[in-house]
Amino acid sequence: MKRYSVFAIAREAARYHMGWERAWASPEPRASYDAIIVGAGGHGLATAYYLGKNHGITNVAVVEKGWLGGGNTGRNTTIIRSNYLQDPSAAIYEKARSLYETLSQELNYNVMFSPRGLLMLGQTHHEVRGYLRTVHANALQGVQTEWISPQRVKELVPIINIDGPRYPVLGALYQARGGTARHDAVAWGYARACSAMGMHIIQNCEVQGVRSENGTVTGIDTSRGFIGCRKLGMVVAGHSGQLAEMAGFRLPIEAVALQALVSEPIKPCMDVVVMANTVHGYMSQSDKGEMVIGGGTDGFNNYTQRGSFHHIEETLRALVETFPMISRLKMLRQWGGIVDMTGDRSPLISKTPLANCFINCGWGTGGFKAIPGSGWAMAELMAKGEPGPLAEDFSMWRFKEGRFIDESVAAGVAH
Amino acid sequence: MLILTCPCCGVMADETELSPGYEAHLKRFGPGSTPEEFEAYMFARKNPKGVHFERWRHTYGCGKWFLAARCTATLEVFGTYPAQVSEPPADIIARIQARRPDWKADWQPDGKAPK
Ligand SMILES: Cc1cc2nc3c(=O)[nH]c(=O)nc-3n(C[C@H](O)[C@H](O)[C@H](O)COP(=O)(O)OP(=O)(O)OC[C@H]3O[C@@H](n4cnc5c(N)ncnc54)[C@H](O)[C@@H]3O)c2cc1C
Ligand SMILES: [Zn+2]
Numbered sequence: 165m166k167r168y169s170v171f172a173i174a175r176e177a178a179r180y181h182m183g184w185e186r187a188w189a190s191p192e193p194r195a196s197y198d199a200i201i202v203g204a205g206g207h208g209l210a211t212a213y214y215l216g217k218n219h220g221i222t223n224v225a226v227v228e229k230g231w232l233g234g235g236n237t238g239r240n241t242t243i244i245r246s247n248y249l250q251d252p253s254a255a256i257y258e259k260a261r262s263l264y265e266t267l268s269q270e271l272n273y274n275v276m277f278s279p280r281g282l283l284m285l286g287q288t289h290h291e292v293r294g295y296l297r298t299v300h301a302n303a304l305q306g307v308q309t310e311w312i313s314p315q316r317v318k319e320l321v322p323i324i325n326i327d328g329p330r331y332p333v334l335g336a337l338y339q340a341r342g343g344t345a346r347h348d349a350v351a352w353g354y355a356r357a358c359s360a361m362g363m364h365i366i367q368n369c370e371v372q373g374v375r376s377e378n379g380t381v382t383g384i385d386t387s388r389g390f391i392g393c394r395k396l397g398m399v400v401a402g403h404s405g406q407l408a409e410m411a412g413f414r415l416p417i418e419a420v421a422l423q424a425l426v427s428e429p430i431k432p433c434m435d436v437v438v439m440a441n442t443v444h445g446y447m448s449q450s451d452k453g454e455m456v457i458g459g460g461t462d463g464f465n466n467y468t469q470r471g472s473f474h475h476i477e478e479t480l481r482a483l484v485e486t487f488p489m490i491s492r493l494k495m496l497r498q499w500g501g502i503v504d505m506t507g508d509r510s511p512l513i514s515k516t517p518l519a520n521c522f523i524n525c526g527w528g529t530g531g532f533k534a535i536p537g538s539g540w541a542m543a544e545l546m547a548k549g550e551p552g553p554l555a556e557d558f559s560m561w562r563f564k565e566g567r568f569i570d571e572s573v574a575a576g577v578a579h
Numbered sequence: 580m581l582i583l584t585c586p587c588c589g590v591m592a593d594e595t596e597l598s599p600g601y602e603a604h605l606k607r608f609g610p611g612s613t614p615e616e617f618e619a620y621m622f623a624r625k626n627p628k629g630v631h632f633e634r635w636r637h638t639y640g641c642g643k644w645f646l647a648a649r650c651t652a653t654l655e656v657f658g659t660y661p662a663q664v665s666e667p668p669a670d671i672i673a674r675i676q677a678r679r680p681d682w683k684a685d686w687q688p689d690g691k692a693p694k
Contacts, residue, residue, distance in 0.1 A: 405626035416622035466600040564618040
């Protein structure tokens with residue numbers, strides 16, 4: 165792998181940019197690998213990366229049915245924060261957020277992490293109380309957040325209307341080091357680093373079956389034939405139910421559509437991320453000037469990556485009330501992704517009923533922010549066969565045991 | 580927009596009139612069941628990519644619960660039927676089989692993945 169640097173740019177500028185090499189290789193699959201990861205989204209690629217970097221396991225393939233980063237990783241609105249309520253969540257999301265701080269340097273790939281600050285508006289007294297509780301919890305967890313007044317909100321976000329008729333802004337939960345990153349770059353950066361370690365990223369290869377002997381996984385059937393493995397990691401977000409069915413078990417997960425949209429580009433007007441969970445909308449401004457907008461999920465099982473129009477309408481209605489100046493904005497693009505929702509709105513990083521088969525899923529509407537921490541924890545689980553401190557609370561058996569990690573109460577919209 | 584005909588009042592209802600209730604034909608397990616049975620009933624879900632049977636409530640209409648057969652991969656609706664049955668009626672099954680010849684009935688409510 166040739167390093168990217170200012171010298172590389174100068175060198176290439178001098179020779180008409182003819183010397184850039186491909187960021188990752190597209191090899192033919194081997195007959196078998198020490199570990200196979202299914203799903204080349206951020207979580208799958210990060211898992212492979214930390215398997216190599218932290219545990220020295222590099223005979224690894226990442227198998228992807230489409231193109232890498234083409235799932236939810238390439239469809240999300242890139243909000244990064246770690247102001248969760250429960251200790252296990254705060255631990256893994258803060259690990260991820262802190263890894264994001266130096267990820268560009270580590271991967272030698274600009275993931276454009278922008279810790280521009282993030283506000284979660286309190287618009288009902290119930291919500292204010294909930295966020296005050298989160299601020300206190302975060303103080304104990306070592307996650308830096310604070311509760312700020314409506315006036316401070318107005319200073320940070322001049323375009324906001326703090327005394328709206330229905331839901332005036334009563335304050336906000338503020339995480340100064342929250343923000344955004346470039347979603348594609350996160351997938352591409354990890355993919356490039358994995359490829360440089362000799363791992364295989366095999367795109368356009370759909371997993372169609374999981375083979376096992378005596379309750380232990382032996383490999384996968386794919387659209388490009390059988391590939392053997394000693395360990396299997398299933399990291400397929402919305403398609404987790406399907407993969408679990410291939411491996412012979414069920415998950416506490418429903419797949420539903422979540423949509424997002426962006427406006428035409430406008431001049432810089434908002435340099436923080438604002439989430440309004442009571443009215444179900446959130447917004448940030450991309451470097452290109454587009455307002456990036458998201459809202460709530462659809463309420464029924466859906467694999468089409470298309471959501472219902474009335475949800476977009478609800479989201480925009482809420483945001484126009486909160487940011488009156490956007491009422492004349494034209495929306496450019498709208499899309500959907502299939503998110504994997506668990507009952508307690510927390511992920512699974514877990515062993516499964518099938519030996520040597522591991523699962524990482526259930527990140528639902530909010531897993532982009534978790535990618536580095538999740539990959540770190542999943543790699544440890546796969547390498548050692550047992551969860552480390554970051555993953556141990558996220559076992560799939562917590563539902564049977566009644567040990568929920570209840571984040572749906574902590575944040576209505578959990579991005 | 581998803582449109583379902585409510586079998587209780589006969590209205591063709593827009594999605595905005597309805598509340599989704601997820602997987603239908605679950606067999607309930609309560610006191611006296613094993614933790615595995617209770618977990619399977621309470622949490623483990625089929626969540627199929629394809630034919631699915633689900634509960635819906637005509638919230639902003641007659642208010643009643645009913646069941647629907649739908650394809651989650653295409654959003655095609657095969658039909659709706661009253662909730663007072665433990666498995667889908669024959670006419671719904673026939674309609675699904677006509678549209679999806681490869682589909683195998685798998686609504687047995689034991690919480691286990693079909694083999
Ligand atoms: C509209 C929207 C907005 C969002 N906004 C945010 C946000 O602001 N902040 C945030 O933190 N999170 C957000 N999320 C959630 C976030 O996008 C996801 O949690 C995260 O990207 C999941 O990453 P992943 O790697 O697990 O899944 P994915 O990126 O979906 O990757 C899974 C991969 O598995 C592949 N796959 C599936 N089945 C198979 C098979 N049979 N064989 C081989 N490959 C297979 C898929 O093609 C896919 O590429 C949002 C999601 C959506 C949809
Ligand atoms: Zn009705």
